Amino acid sequence: MREEPTDASEPAGRFFDAAIGLLARVRDEEAKSIAAAGALVADTVAAGGRLFAFGAGHSSLAAQDLVYRAGGLALMNLLAVPGVVGVDVVPATLGSALERVEGLAGAVLDTSPLRSGDLLVVISLSGRNALPVEMAMTARARGVRIIGVTSVAYASETTSRHASGTYLKDHCDLVLDSKIAVGDAELALDGVPAPFAPASTVVTTALLQAVxxxxxxxxxxxxxxxxxxxxxxxxxxLEWNDRIMREYGDRIFYRHA
Incomplete structure (x- = not known):
């Protein structure tokens, strides 16, 4: 008997279902944390503090989504680490290697405008690499409030790559759990040799926009x-944005050369 061909649209539908399910879980299970994180951002703005976001590799996409965009808070600045902001570095594997370098976060913070009273959003799906762990740990020790966005499951299913044995979640004032399964692949299919269809960017971005x-x-x-x-x-x-830039220019760093 001839087998019916696989419906090529089926994986797309399954991915949408998986992503929608994760979004619903985050909405319901992280509601209190989202409210608390939003209040912490508001507290920082009201107190004259500055806002920063950091992520390495694909986690940087969610950080960049918060910066200089329509409908977003003008005070959110990207804390960029050269070589780990995206896949523009060649070879791309260098970015992954840099995430595991201990001491890099301290050097970045030493040359950044972050100061006590500011707020830093640190995004790392696994939360296990040295760079996001030290970024949160070091900034927090300097009086910066930390919101961590991570998949908490990694802390129980993987080993830390930081000398302390800790994860991002251990160095935050607030943790937002993206609920992404270890491996960040929502689908499996006969004939496809590895799990596929990552949803972490979709979920993390939505989670932070909710905040x-x-x-x-x-x-x-x-x-x-x-x-x-x-x-x-x-x-x-443009006129609106020019006014906002003038009014809050001392807290906006992406507009300076």
């Missing part, structure tokens, strides 16, 4: 206009 939305709402409840950017592609958007 920023909460922060904006919290600021408004306190009678503070949240410093939001508008799209430069709508009428009046």
């Amino acid at each position: 920023m939305a909460t922060a904006a709402g919290t600021l408004a409840e306190r009678g503070i206009d949240p410093p939001l950017l508008r799209s430069g592609n709508v009428d009046g958007g």
Whole structure:
């Protein structure tokens, strides 16, 4: 009997179902943490602090999604580490290697504008590598508040790559659990030799935008206009953004050469 061909659209549907399921879990199970993280962002803004986000490799995509974008908080700055921001470095494996270098985070923080009273979002799916662990640990010791975004499952199913044996989650004021399974691959299929279809970027990005939305709402409840950017592609958007940049210029670092 001739076998019916596999429906090529089936994996797409299964991936959407998996991603939607993860988003629903994060919405429901992380609701209190999202609210607390949004309040912490709002507290920092209201107190005159600055906001930063860091992620290495593909985790950097979620950090970059928060920076200089329409509908986002203008005060969010990218804490960039050369060589680990994305796959633009060649060979791309160098970025992964740099994540495992101890001491790099301290050098980055020594030359960054981060100071006590600021807030740093550290994003690392596994939370096991030296760079995100030390970034959170060192910044927190300097009086910076830390929101960690990670998959907590990695801490029980993998070994730490930091000398302390700790993970990102161990050095945060607040932890947001993305619920991503170890390996970051949602699908398996006969004939495909490895798990595939990662969902961490979709879920982590949504999780952080929920935090920023909460922060904006919290600021408004306190009678503070949240410093939001508008799209430069709508009428009046550029003028709006120019005003925000002038008003909050001392807390915005991506506009300086």
